[in-house]
Amino acid sequence: MTRLWAASRLTYAALIAAGVLSIFPIYWMFVVASRSNDAMGQLPPPVTPGGNFGANVSRLLNNTDAYFVAGLVNSAIVATTVTVSVVFFSTLAGFAFAKLRFRGRNALLMVIIATMMVPTQLGVIPLYLLMTKLNWNDRLPAVIVPALVTGFGVFMMRQYAGQAVSNELIEAARVDGCNTVRIYWNVVLPALRPAAAVLGLLTFMTTWNDFLWPYAVLNDPENPTVQLALRTLSDGYYTDMSQVFTGTAIATLPLLLVFVLFGRQIIGGIMEGAIKA
């Protein structure tokens, strides 16, 4: 029977082809980022890195119209804050849904699942009006505060808490006189750590990549996120593609780093979430 599951050479060839197709655009981004602009007009297109990366980086950093460094700093602030908040509130609510008894629990959980299916991005116009009222337009709270909680995070932590935290442990802590907050902090949070880490990584990457809402609400070109700085570069510097590609490469680098270090855990998180959902 193992014959059915054995991988033939053809299987490997197909998988290698899929892998090459997946990686090539990213690889090529670094190729162009390390060459001069002449590379853009060459046929056949160059596919090996050049020696111009340093020069391109310094041209990008000295470009006073792109605000690229400001974008990097802003994105780091936004993504970190959102990640900490999403992990905290998701573990808190996920614990309550999985392990505590209260009236309306199932109904509230259905609401959370429903929010995952609702295209909230269609609410950008009133959200923009709300930010104007709060005087948050063009400022970072406008992109941070609406992202502080996600239904996906709560649901994921609820699923994980159901199996990772034993009821006996919680009961024992209660008998020892722990109140619910201490149970969360000392018993539940340590048990949730592996899943919370995956949620944190996914949240960080999604927030770092977010484009639509920052594009709507951060209109001051001097205060962009890194993706908006890329927009500025792409719209205005299409004659200087090696600089634009240097920007895209630097913006992608933190994500690649996270993925190389924690790819296994991220894949595990995605696949586990898929079966339980």
Next chain:
Amino acid sequence: MTVQLDARPPVAPAPRTGRRPPAMRFSRLDTKYSPYLFVAPFFVLFGVFGAYPLIYTFWVSLHDWDLLGSNHPFVGLENYSRLLADADFWHAVVNTLGIFVISTIPQLLAALWLANLLNRQLRARTTFRMAVLIPNITSTAAVAIVFGVLFGREFGMVNWLLDLVGIDAIAWKSNRFASWVAISTMVDWRWTGYNALIFLAAMQAIPRDLYESAAIDGAGRARQFWSITVPLLKPTIIFTVIISTIGGLQLFTEPRLFHSGTNPIRGGTLRESQTVTMYMFENAFAPHYNFGYGSAVAWLLFALIAVVAAINVLLLRRLGGAKPPKDAKSKEGAR
């Protein structure tokens, strides 16, 4: 020092009477109300920044509401009737549906196939999984810019490759259908590997003895795939189709950054690849700032998503007409 520690008087037990009732009262309040306290942050924040704006969009869409006007008169359904007669809106709807169809169908088929390959006994399993997931974790904006160059008319790599096999250069940005294909390629590049992992997870939950008995009955690999794998994957397939519908019909970043230069929010000079979300932005924000009209676009898009998702679910219900084996059905239920 240690001597002193040892010399401590034994800790007297706390006096029980008089202290216990308040502690118990606290404990009862704690177990009763803590759960609500724990879930409240989600509901408060989501309510204010998620649900309220979505519902309020409908209210705004009933008004003549722009950036400068200090009052916004109620106009009833006028924005909607104007929108239904707006050729540019329908043009964007057709673009969105076109891109959605030519991206989603190949994407899910390729993901199924890829998952089937990944489900074999492989060396370097994790490496292959990581390789196909990489597109999904990179920045959408960065990738859209890169693909914009790969699909360039004069010096783009795609046209160069086509030239090698004798196909004339294609104007990927100014030909409407070609721009749909280019943008779909971008979407598929990003999502195929992700969906393959979702399918793979579901495939691994299928008990192997089903395949073994099918093989004994003489079913080949292809037959097993269509008669066992696909029917048992139906819930997962429906899930991914719904997610793809919700995401695909709101497509924005890829087409927006595929175009550069002047007025890229129009998706090309003749709106070749302007999606509905881009049309909403063009009206609601720069340059028009017509919030009322933009909100009407948002609600019609919402309706479109609901209709397309419902059609997809109805179609998929019929999928795998070849009935799965009986015991497979019961195992699916147990999962």
